[in-house]
Amino acid sequence: MTSSHPPVEFPAPESSDDAVHGSGAVSVPEALAEPTVNVRAKWITGVVLVNLGINAVLYAPINVLLGLQAEAIDPAAKEGILSLVTAFGAAVALIANPLTGALSDRTSSRFGRRAPWVFGGMVVAVVALAFLAAVSALVGGTEVTGTTAVLALVVGWCVVQAGVNSAYSTIAAAVPDRAPIGQRASIGGLGAMGQTIGILCGAVIGFVVGGNVGLGYGLCAAVFAVAVVPYLIWRDDPVLPRGLAPKFALGTFVRGFWIDPRKHPDFGWAWFTRFLMFVGNQLTIVYLLFFLKDEIGHENPAGGVLVLTGLYSIMVLISAVIAGRISDASGGRRKIFVAGSSVLIALAALILAFFPVWPAAIVAAAVLGIGFGAYLAVDFALITQVLPSANARGKDLGVVNIAATLPQVVAPTLAWLAVTRLGGYTTMFVMAAAIGLVAAALVYRIKSVP
Numbered sequence: 001m002t003s004s005h006p007p008v009e010f011p012a013p014e015s016s017d018d019a020v021h022g023s024g025a026v027s028v029p030e031a032l033a034e035p036t037v038n039v040r041a042k043w044i045t046g047v048v049l050v051n052l053g054i055n056a057v058l059y060a061p062i063n064v065l066l067g068l069q070a071e072a073i074d075p076a077a078k079e080g081i082l083s084l085v086t087a088f089g090a091a092v093a094l095i096a097n098p099l100t101g102a103l104s105d106r107t108s109s110r111f112g113r114r115a116p117w118v119f120g121g122m123v124v125a126v127v128a129l130a131f132l133a134a135v136s137a138l139v140g141g142t143e144v145t146g147t148t149a150v151l152a153l154v155v156g157w158c159v160v161q162a163g164v165n166s167a168y169s170t171i172a173a174a175v176p177d178r179a180p181i182g183q184r185a186s187i188g189g190l191g192a193m194g195q196t197i198g199i200l201c202g203a204v205i206g207f208v209v210g211g212n213v214g215l216g217y218g219l220c221a222a223v224f225a226v227a228v229v230p231y232l233i234w235r236d237d238p239v240l241p242r243g244l245a246p247k248f249a250l251g252t253f254v255r256g257f258w259i260d261p262r263k264h265p266d267f268g269w270a271w272f273t274r275f276l277m278f279v280g281n282q283l284t285i286v287y288l289l290f291f292l293k294d295e296i297g298h299e300n301p302a303g304g305v306l307v308l309t310g311l312y313s314i315m316v317l318i319s320a321v322i323a324g325r326i327s328d329a330s331g332g333r334r335k336i337f338v339a340g341s342s343v344l345i346a347l348a349a350l351i352l353a354f355f356p357v358w359p360a361a362i363v364a365a366a367v368l369g370i371g372f373g374a375y376l377a378v379d380f381a382l383i384t385q386v387l388p389s390a391n392a393r394g395k396d397l398g399v400v401n402i403a404a405t406l407p408q409v410v411a412p413t414l415a416w417l418a419v420t421r422l423g424g425y426t427t428m429f430v431m432a433a434a435i436g437l438v439a440a441a442l443v444y445r446i447k448s449v450p
Contacts, residue, residue: 030238031113032390035180039236043178044187046231048194050118050171053227054164055198056205057125057220061132062086064206065216066157069132072139072213073149085153087409089161094405096162098257098398101169105394106245112237114170114177114394121166122228126221128159133217167228169401173394176384178236182328184384185337189324189377196316196373203309246391259388259399266386267396269445274379275403276439277342281372282411283432284349287419295356295425304358308365315369316376323374327381333450334382337374339440344371346436353429385449 070081104117135152179187201223209216261268288308293301327337348368351360387396418428 029241029244031177031240032244034390035176035178037180038183039179039187040234042230042234043236044190046234047171047174047187048190049227050167050231051191051194052198052201053122053224054168054171055195056201056223056227057129057160057164059199059202060205060216060220061157061160061202063203064209065132065213065220066153068211068213069136069139069153072136073146073153081150081153084150085157088154089157090405090408092158092161093165094402096165097169097401097405098395100166101173101394101396101398102253102256102392103394104170104173105392106240106248108240108242108245110239112235113240114174115232115235115237117170118167118228119232121163121168121170122224123163124166125160125163126225128156128163129217129221129224132156132160133214136213136217165401169398170394171231172380172397172401174235174237175380176387176390176393176397181381181385182332185324185327185332185334185378185381186321187324188380189320189322189373191380192320192324192373192376193317195376196313196320200310200313256392256395257399259396264386264388266446266448267388269442270379270383270386271400271403273338273342273439273443273446274383274400275407276435276442277345277375277379278404278407279411279414280342280345280349280432280436280439281368282407283415283418283428283435284345284352284368286412286415287425287428290419291352291356291425292361296358296361298358304361308361311362312365312369312372315366316373319370319373320377324377324381327378331450332381334378334385335443335446335449337378338382338443341371341373341375341378342436342440342443344368345375346433346440347371349429349432349436353426353433356425382446382449386446 066085067078067082070078070085073081100117100121104113107113107116109116132153135149135156139149175184175187175191202220205216205219205223209219259267259271261271289301289305292298292304292308296304298304323337323341327334344367348364348371351364351367383397383400384393387393389396414431415428418431419425
């Protein structure tokens with residue numbers, strides 16, 4: 001494809017096969033150059049749709065399909081089976097995200113660095129979804145039972161997570177690859193919109209299929225396959241010359257996943273504040289069903305969760321797009337938006353802590369959605385501006401994504417301790433608010449981003 005991003009001249013590195021001697025400068029290939037020209041709307045559309053497909057594939061199984069399969073295997077042990085399957089899947093996600101990002105940084109395909117991994121991740125996930133559908137049919141016919149069925153679920157879901165995270169890490173890296181700094185928060189907002197619509201799409205799939213698990217997996221596979229096509233067509237993914245791909249050495253490759261916060265303090269603070277923010281957000285929502293039932297006394301807790309989730313999602317959609325555009329238009333100011341959104345998330349938690357009534361829960365859901373939507377859009381842009389190296393954006397963003405995945409393990413543990421040992425739901429929500437406020441304060445330790 002012909003691209004509008006020309007090569008630029010950088011100071012020569014200590015050694016390079018492509019150095020232009022005599023002028024003291026090196027012509028940086030387009031794949032590694034800092035982008036300066038705004039990307040087109042159709043490219044952004046492709047990125048948004050990939051995010052939509054990824055989240056549809058993740059949330060329909062997590063919310064409905066895997067649970068139905070666990071119940072079909074053993075109704076008495078369904079909670080344990082589901083926890084086992086999702087825990088192994090989360091572990092694979094923690095590894096696959098930075099690993100595939102790092103491998104894409106080294107890819108010298110004629111189709112570019114990121115697009116082959118987006119496509120390959122989709123293919124792997126679709127095959128694994130078909131496997132899970134087949135497992136469902138076999139369990140229903142009693143050909144597969146007990147431990148074998150559980151093992152099949154674990155394997156299938158782990159492969160889905162590997163494929164999805166391959167696409168996720170590389171589509172995230174494509175944004176700083178191609179979009180200039182002044183456009184990234186806007187794209188981050190639209191990406192968050194795609195994620196939210198994908199989550200809602202997953203909920204719709206889970207609702208419409210009823211007990212037909214195989215149909216649900218088929219719809220997930222179809223949505224993902226269709227969603228990546230526009231990006232592959234409009235990918236604008238320049239080729240990394242083979243001579244510039246670093247030689248592979250296992251020790252060096254593994255050590256590269258540790259990014260020393262003493263050498264890269266802004267990256268370290270961005271990672272840590274993102275981790276805190278996701279812990280606080282997860283604490284606010286992890287026991288929502290039980291909170292509505294036990295504290296508020298809602299007559300239909302599941303219906304209440306649906307209402308609150310829908311309102312939250314609408315607010316995320318709106319605030320992510322608006323906050324991203326305002327941040328870009330402000331001359332690239334990021335920290336005030338990230339800190340302000342962190343405060344809003346803390347406010348939502350405090351509303352739930354001290355006003356355990358249904359109208360207050362509605363207000364809290366709206367405030368939480370506004371805060372988290374703005375956070376997703378602008379913090380993504382901030383993170384792309386503190387990445388240590390243009391050569392390793394995929395790997396570095398994969399490391400950043402651990403900060404969003406690890407809270408799925410940490411937050412439920414903290415929530416259990418708060419509710420059962422430290423005073424109940426009020427303690428849990430105050431803890432969430434305190435974590436959010438700490439994150440808001442610490443974001444100002446980042447010095448290189450306004």
